[in-house]
Amino acid sequence: EDKVVQSPLSLVVHEGDTVTLNCSYEVTNFRSLLWYKQEKKAPTFLFMLTSSGIEKKSGRLSSILDKKELFSILNITATQTGDSAVYLCATYAGNMLTFGGGTRLMVKP
Amino acid sequence: DTEVTQTPKHLVMGMTNKKSLKCEQHMGHRAMYWYKQKAKKPPELMFVYSYEKLSINESVPSRFSPECPNSSLLNLHLHALQPEDSALYLCASSQFQQETQYFGPGTRLLVL
Numbered sequence: 422e423d424k425v426v427q428s429p430l431s432l433v434v435h436e437g438d439t440v441t442l443n444c445s446y447e448v449t450n451f452r453s454l455l456w457y458k459q460e461k462k463a464p465t466f467l468f469m470l471t472s473s474g475i476e477k478k479s480g481r482l483s484s485i486l487d488k489k490e491l492f493s494i495l496n497i498t499a500t501q502t503g504d505s506a507v508y509l510c511a512t513y514a515g516n517m518l519t520f521g522g523g524t525r526l527m528v529k530p
Numbered sequence: 531d532t533e534v535t536q537t538p539k540h541l542v543m544g545m546t547n548k549k550s551l552k553c554e555q556h557m558g559h560r561a562m563y564w565y566k567q568k569a570k571k572p573p574e575l576m577f578v579y580s581y582e583k584l585s586i587n588e589s590v591p592s593r594f595s596p597e598c599p600n601s602s603l604l605n606l607h608l609h610a611l612q613p614e615d616s617a618l619y620l621c622a623s624s625q626f627q628q629e630t631q632y633f634g635p636g637t638r639l640l641v642l
Contacts, residue, residue, distance in 0.1 A: 452628055463534075463620060463633040464573070509572055516586060516627045518563075520572035 423448040425521035427510050433527045438500050442524045444510030445492040452513040454486055454493050459507045459523070467495070467508075500528045533557075534634035536621050542640045545611060551637045553604040553621030561627045562604040564596060565620040567636070573620055579604060580627050611641045 424447045434440055446454065453471040457464035468477045470486035470493060477484050481500075486493045497504055507523040534555045543549050553562065561580045565573035578586035579598045593615075595607040604621055618638050622631040 455630065457633075462618070462635045466630055466632060469630050511572075513628050516578065517575060518631060520574075523572055 423512070423514050423517075423519045425510060425512055425519050427508075427521035427524050429524060430522070431525040431527070433529065434500055435529050436501055438528075439496065439498045440500060440526060442495040442497075442508050442510075442526070443492060444494070444521055446510075446512045446521075447491060448512050448514035448519065450514045451488070452515075455511045455513070455518070456484055456493070456495050457509040457511065459509055460505075464509055497526075500526075502528050502530055504528050534621055534623055534632055536619075536634035536637050538637055539635065540638045540640075542642065543608065543611065544642055545613075547611075548607070548609045550608065551606040551619055551621075551639075553606075553623075553634055554602055555623040555632075555634075556602055557623065557625075557632070558601075559623035559625050559632075560601060561624045561629070562598065563622040563624075563631060564594075564604070564606050565622065565633075567618040567620055569617075577606075578627065585627070608639075611639075613641050615639065616641045 428443045456467040468484045473488040481498045484495045505528045509523045510521040511518045537552045564576040567573045576590045577596045582598045597605040618636045620636045621634040624631045
């Protein structure tokens with residue numbers, strides 16, 4: 422059975438801190454890994470990673486995939502209170518997107 | 531435009547009611563999805579439509595009935611639901627299957 426595991430489950434930091442969120446996976450027919458941010462409702466798309474070792478960056482957020490060790494990390498630098506959310510990692514294997522349990526991030530002022 | 535819209539935003543229904551959830555996208559995407567999300571859990575896939583044909587049904591009970599009238603619309607018909615079906619129902623779409631999925635804001639459903 423395909424498995425996507427995120428850690429930590431939750432994290433509390435202060436504004437300005439840097440955080441690293443982890444996602445490990447065991448899936449057959451792996452195709453890509455996606456990161457989403459979910460605040461109150463819809464998950465919003467952050468990154469899609471298909472190649473190992475190539476960092477994707479968007480403002481203060483960056484992510485990288487390691488297909489040999491089967492994990493990805495999402496980094497957020499200089500965190501702000503608006504970064505508070507659940508961050509979901511998901512893998513495409515075959516035609517299905519399998520989500521991890523999410524990391525709940527709270528950024529305190 | 532990466533917008534997926536869903537109506538209604540909230541829905542309260544009794545166990546004998548029949549209701550429908552609607553999802554719409556105008557991005558020309560050919561794959562559309564229904565997910566169910568319970569509190570503090572990740573989304574769980576229910577159905578996948580590809581080119582307006584049902585391609586994946588994740589063993590969802592028959593009281594949930596999807597319909598794809600055209601390439602922009604996806605409905606989820608609800609009948610004889612149970613209280614445990616209360617959840618956030620998310621619709622998503624992607625250019626094709628295996629591409630990035632964009633989510634709608636969801637319908638929060640409460641079954642009494």
